[in-house]
Amino acid sequence: MKKTFERFREExxxxxxxxxxxxxxxxxxxxxxxxxxxxIPTILKSENGKRWGGKAAKQIYITMISTIEYTMKKIVEKxxxxxxxxxxxxxxxxxxxxxxxxxxxSADLGLLNRTLKRDFENIIEIRNLLxxxxxxxxxxxxxxxxxxxxxxxxxxxISIKLPELLEIILTAVEVFHRWNIELAKNYGVAKR
Numbered sequence: 620m621k622k623t624f625e626r627f628r629e630e631x632x633x634x635x636x637x638x639x640x641x642x643x644x645x646x647x648x649x650x651x652x653x654x655x656x657x658x659i660p661t662i663l664k665s666e667n668g669k670r671w672g673g674k675a676a677k678q679i680y681i682t683m684i685s686t687i688e689y690t691m692k693k694i695v696e697k698x699x700x701x702x703x704x705x706x707x708x709x710x711x712x713x714x715x716x717x718x719x720x721x722x723x724x725s726a727d728l729g730l731l732n733r734t735l736k737r738d739f740e741n742i743i744e745i746r747n748l749l750x751x752x753x754x755x756x757x758x759x760x761x762x763x764x765x766x767x768x769x770x771x772x773x774x775x776x777i778s779i780k781l782p783e784l785l786e787i788i789l790t791a792v793e794v795f796h797r798w799n800i801e802l803a804k805n806y807g808v809a810k811r
Contacts, residue, residue: 624646624648627792630800631803634807641694644687648683651683654679659781662675679788681750683792684743685746691721691798692721694799695721697807698806700806701802703724703728710724722736725798730801731794738763739791741764741769742791745764745777745779756774758771759771767783
């Protein structure tokens, strides 16, 4: 994953010519994954490994999605003349701004296609269930994120195996990266 994130950083740099949050965010995400990968073997070997491993996995997911959320808000500020920045400011004035709203605005402006928007919506919903509902689903259905499908039943805890969770995290970073690139392509300074 490190090589993928480094490639993402370089790709953004090729449009922005800047070493700022638009490129440095990938390093922060790698650090978070490195930490998780370093502690998970020890956790899984412990007496309560299965239970603690699940909790640790949920925490890294929440941390990474929250990092992406913070980063996206900061990246929008880098494009003050963009339509997205203007729409975000309007939402903030009306107290109606959230990551979900940023995803909707981005899709409306063509920065995310329908599949990426769906993936991001589901990523947010899973994060919100983990944070606010103790992973208990408030609806029944199937949520798809990239190549991973999560079956949810109302009133039951969602179950995501560790490899699937890592795949969802990678998908979240890829969707974020595509959004970051689209902003840079459309509103950044491109190399000539």
